[in-house]
Amino acid sequence: MTCAHEESKKEDAMIQFHNVFMSYxxxxxxxxxxxxxxxxxxxxxxxxxxxxxxxxxxxxVYAALVPNRGQVLVDGQNIxxxxxxxxxxxxxxxxxxxxDFKLLPNRTVLENVAITLEVLGWNKRDIGKKxxxxxxxxGIEHKIxxxxxxxSGGEQQRVALARALVNDPKILLADEPTGNxxxxxxxxxxxxxxEANIRGTxxxxxxxxxxxxxxxxxxxxxxxxxxxxEDTDVPK
Amino acid sequence: MxxxxxxxxxxxxxxxxxxxTLSGDGIGDKxxxxxxxxxxxxxxxxxxxxxxxxxxxxxLLIVSLFLLVFVNLESTADxxxxxxxxxxxxxxxxxxxxxxxxxxRIKAIQGTDKVSYVSKGEAMERFRSRLKGQETLLDGVPADxxxxxxEITLKRQSREDGAMQAYVERLKNIxxxxxxxxxxxxxxxxxxFMNFLRFVGALLGxxxxxxxxxxxxxxxxLTIYARKEELEVMDLVGATRFFIKAPFLIEGILQGAAGAxxxxxxxxxAYFGFLHSATNFVNFSSSVxxxxxxPAGYVAGIFAGGVILGFxxxxxxxxxxxxxxx
Numbered sequence: 001m002t003c004a005h006e007e008s009k010k011e012d013a014m015i016q017f018h019n020v021f022m023s024y025x026x027x028x029x030x031x032x033x034x035x036x037x038x039x040x041x042x043x044x045x046x047x048x049x050x051x052x053x054x055x056x057x058x059x060x061v062y063a064a065l066v067p068n069r070g071q072v073l074v075d076g077q078n079i080x081x082x083x084x085x086x087x088x089x090x091x092x093x094x095x096x097x098x099x100d101f102k103l104l105p106n107r108t109v110l111e112n113v114a115i116t117l118e119v120l121g122w123n124k125r126d127i128g129k130k131x132x133x134x135x136x137x138x139g140i141e142h143k144i145x146x147x148x149x150x151x152s153g154g155e156q157q158r159v160a161l162a163r164a165l166v167n168d169p170k171i172l173l174a175d176e177p178t179g180n181x182x183x184x185x186x187x188x189x190x191x192x193x194x195e196a197n198i199r200g201t202x203x204x205x206x207x208x209x210x211x212x213x214x215x216x217x218x219x220x221x222x223x224x225x226x227x228x229x230e231d232t233d234v235p236k
Numbered sequence: 237m238x239x240x241x242x243x244x245x246x247x248x249x250x251x252x253x254x255x256x257t258l259s260g261d262g263i264g265d266k267x268x269x270x271x272x273x274x275x276x277x278x279x280x281x282x283x284x285x286x287x288x289x290x291x292x293x294x295x296l297l298i299v300s301l302f303l304l305v306f307v308n309l310e311s312t313a314d315x316x317x318x319x320x321x322x323x324x325x326x327x328x329x330x331x332x333x334x335x336x337x338x339x340x341r342i343k344a345i346q347g348t349d350k351v352s353y354v355s356k357g358e359a360m361e362r363f364r365s366r367l368k369g370q371e372t373l374l375d376g377v378p379a380d381x382x383x384x385x386x387e388i389t390l391k392r393q394s395r396e397d398g399a400m401q402a403y404v405e406r407l408k409n410i411x412x413x414x415x416x417x418x419x420x421x422x423x424x425x426x427x428x429f430m431n432f433l434r435f436v437g438a439l440l441g442x443x444x445x446x447x448x449x450x451x452x453x454x455x456x457x458l459t460i461y462a463r464k465e466e467l468e469v470m471d472l473v474g475a476t477r478f479f480i481k482a483p484f485l486i487e488g489i490l491q492g493a494a495g496a497x498x499x500x501x502x503x504x505x506a507y508f509g510f511l512h513s514a515t516n517f518v519n520f521s522s523s524v525x526x527x528x529x530x531p532a533g534y535v536a537g538i539f540a541g542g543v544i545l546g547f548x549x550x551x552x553x554x555x556x557x558x559x560x561x562x
Contacts, residue, residue, distance in 0.1 A: 062472075084477075085476070085477075088471075088474040088475060088476045088477075088479075089474065090474070091471075091472065091473065091474035092473070092474035093474075094474075096472055102465060102468065102469055102472070103469075104465060104466055104469060106280045106281065107280065115469060115470065115473055115475075116473040116474075119470070119473050119474055119475040119479060120474075163469075163473070
């Protein structure tokens, strides 16, 4: 019974960090004994000053980094044990957006978003329909043939979000997604996050923008010098 | 407003038409997708591709020009070596039966190409023709003063210094042959020169090939570095390493093939341009200058070299970025 209970608890968590230690250099630890649990369908902000370990935490979730110590579980799977050939299949279930958008400047909006589905082996017709549908949700379907350089910052971030969300990922990771945006665009991006979350995607947003966090009334994990300094989900 | 804009740009008019399809899991379907992706990449990164193809073209042009010069030098040297001749003199003038037997024995020696008997009269005649204008010097000289001889030309493999000495030894063993002359010093010098030529050719060719490999691989590395973001994004959305690499490798092969074809076209143009300026317009032919173009095997080799260069250049450059994309 205990075992089954443990198993169901494990399944409920989308992201779990168990005593994760990560350092790029010998002396400075980017993450120091971090243990967190993000349940399925949760919406979490990760905040803290620059260098607190927010980006490192994100990278560990999509297996761009491997922790020096500890375990990282994504949807019940220990991703620290993944082989190089297994990592792409993990990433197909995770959407990632960045402050600098990482859009390909020489491809159109359609082509930028389509990459995610091409990788999955979708056919051309279905890709066209799905990309148009997602862009419409983001309110930028009229920019489908534009190249990213012709778009505003907010529009570029929405394209990046469309690319991340087009295959309905289990997890959406956003690393300082509103860093380059004005207030109006910030609100639009956050509402897209909320909609994705309502559809069942677990959302983790790393930001040091307190206003964004305060207006959202969501769970907040505060990192300081690589340690969890505060977690609103955990009573002090 | 947006709906109006949408009607103006219907989906059917999207760039979709040139976007490749992934229509199945079959190898053929995937290959088709990768090739069309590679061609699309070339179209979307024209400048980068022009740079790479230009570098490969220049690199292969240098190598093929070097080969062209080397091949012509070799063939000229080969022609010269055909003039190497061994002359055998008799102890006493042989009877026609003895001569026939002797010629048969010489022909049986390995390495013999042509054998011809030069009678005393013929020898005198040759000598006379060499003294053109001063034939009077031979007045009063008996017609049989010069010895008769056998002149032998050798097959290519016996023209080397060592092989030639062995041949001469076997020739001397034939009864009735007194003396053998073959311009020992000339043959030695000629072979030394040829060996030197080959050594310098191999050395220069080796350096040239290394320099070309270095330049091409670095150019490809730079062009792939310029598209690092593309690799990152592909990696981020869960593309397998093969899926990321395949279009780049095909692109590399296409670049290499295009570079090789361009280099060969320029080489052909340069070759005929040279012939044209080296000879007059009427005598416009390679037989006049004695120059020949690269043999088909070399042309195929240069093409294959270009393809391999493009493929390996892309492969080694990709390895660096794909293994550690973040």
